[in-house]
Amino acid sequence: MTDTRQTEWSVVLTPSPLQRVGAFALAAMAEVEHPEQLTPAAFTFVVERMTNDLVATRKVIKAADPGGFWLGASYMLWPNSKINPTNRGKQSHQQREDAIREWRAAPGPEDRLDAPCAYCGREAYTWFGKVDIPLGASVAHRNTTARGHQGTPLCYPCVACLWAFPYGSTLSGGRAVLIHSWDDDFLAETTGQAVDRTERAASLAMPKGVKPGPYARELAVLHAVRAYGRRITAPVELMVLSNSNKEQSLATQELGQPVAEWLRSTRRSGDAQAGYKALVATQGTKQVPGEAFLAKRAFARPSQVLDFAVGHLLTQISATVRLPSEIHLLSPLIVSYCREVLTMDDKDVERIKALAQRVAGLLSKDDRPGPFRDFIRANSKGGNLHGWFRTKSVDWLLYPRPEGATPTLLPVQDYRLLFEDDRSWSWRRLLVFAVIEALGTAGWEPKGSKEEMQEVEEAAQAAGADNEEEATR
Structure with missing residues (x-):
């Protein structure tokens, strides 16, 4: 040469x-x-x-x-x-x-x-x-x-x-599945792992008849991201292609850099890992395991991760007539997800948490499930949250308030987040989560029979109906 x-x-x-x-x-x-x-x-x-x-x-x-x-x-x-x-x-x-x-x-x-x-x-x-x-x-x-x-x-x-x-791909089912990123260090590590897997697979015949689980490809990317030991600096692409004469095809999905890095960060500490397991438990359905659905939503609709976490908690409350204990494990992850993935401004997140404290203060005055049910129902997509706040603002003025609390239940800035912002639905979901957390911290427990809590379950189902429809598409 x-x-x-x-x-x-x-x-x-x-x-x-x-x-x-x-x-x-x-x-x-x-x-x-x-x-x-x-x-x-x-x-x-x-x-x-x-x-x-x-x-x-x-x-x-x-x-x-x-x-x-x-x-x-x-x-x-x-x-x-x-x-x-x-x-x-x-x-x-x-x-x-x-x-x-x-x-x-x-x-x-x-x-x-x-x-x-x-x-x-x-x-x-x-x-x-x-x-x-x-x-x-x-x-x-x-x-x-x-x-x-x-x-x-x-x-x-x-x-x-x-x-x-x-x-550097996974070859099965007549498709080549590969992970790509403009982060060279991440690409080097994931491709190296794929080479090892392919060479092991090549020592056997082409696998046949093995049916993958739901969203197996997205789940593989999630596992690769969470296993990576350094900061991910670019989006991660999932590419699925066939070059056969029968069917040429190429399908791509992108996992945004913020959500990829956030998923990786859930392995930083024991508390984060425990919170991650609790979050995974909120994402599943009867047909799809939680982590697989988390992977799919992280690619396709990251905002749904928050929606389903809240919906799961509401279902737990209606089924057990008590606030779920995992709320405190979930809280740090939900807040960080809102900030890092959904790009909610820190000061606005703090506004919603402060509003949740005021709402929880009102709801905790009554241990019957009815007021809590009304709040959840008002927070559904077909509910009248504006009317609920208008009514409760009067109660906030009439009844004793915690020392140092603002005289206004729903300040103008909070109103704009819940009703005028492009992500109003996500702000409302965060509000529901924060209210549940605040009620749990205050030691509030609903006192009611399973029959009475049935209405809470119906309200929870109404709040999550749109999410379930999206999940089945």
Whole structure:
């Protein structure tokens, strides 16, 4: 290899998530921390190792047989390639090996193109299409390229990254599932773990008939985020793709940086972990475990995490005729979630907590469940919370107030949060949570029969009806 080739056989990161995952997969297989640390010799060694993985399938009859992992994966990743031609059954073992090695061979000087690599901008060596570029166009589709082009120009390191990205993915169910982030340190760690899992899976046949649990892919991202030991500085993407001839597809979801970092932070201390377990218990349904639904909501609708936590507490109160003990475990996490994920301003959160103290002061004057029920019902999406405050503001003026309490039950700033803010519903949910916490701190317990508490349950169901509808979509 010439000095020029030594320089060109280096990996650089590009704006393509697939290329980036592949680059870090190459680094993991070479046992270096970052793709920029890959020497040309290490790069060549890893590419040869990947080629040998494909060559090892030359004696395999069916993809489901032992050693057929990469043959099975190839139909989804590299359709019509040299590893799975239509006449494969008629080829000898040596013919299969020769074809694979020809496909994955390093280009020579004669392959150099007068065109830049479509990914990194360096000088390209040859043309590529769907066989090597996931979701790319076939080289036969000349109308998708410029005149004289026979596909997409790529340099050898960039196409090698595309060959490597499956190692940094989970391959099952006819899909490649990968985690990407612009946080290079996080990407390096998660991709390295994926490479280990893929190489273990490759020692067996392609798994079949294993039905994943609900939102298993989102849950895997949640586990990866919570297992990470440093601050996450960028969003985390979940990508699910197939490059097969039967169905080309790409679906992406993004876990925002604030919620990713917040989830990671729930492992900082024993108290946070205990609070996390309590939060998970509030998120489940009969069909979906709590942590799986937490993962899905963290991706799709982060505000629902607060909604379902409050709804669960209300259900517990109506079922047991007492305030749930886990409220104090949940409180630090709920408050931090509102601040860090829902980006609620600290001073506004404190306003809602102070308002909750005043509301709890009114409700705790009566140990019957009725006043509490009326507050919950007023706080449902079909309720009249404005009317409830108008009535209770009179009680606040007439009855003795705690020393130092404001003469106004609902100041203008609090009113705007509950009724005029873009996130009014979230502020109302936080208010309900804070009221329950304040009642618990004051030692208030509803005195009523199960029948009387049935009305509280009905109010709780009304407050959470919209959430349940969203959960089933």
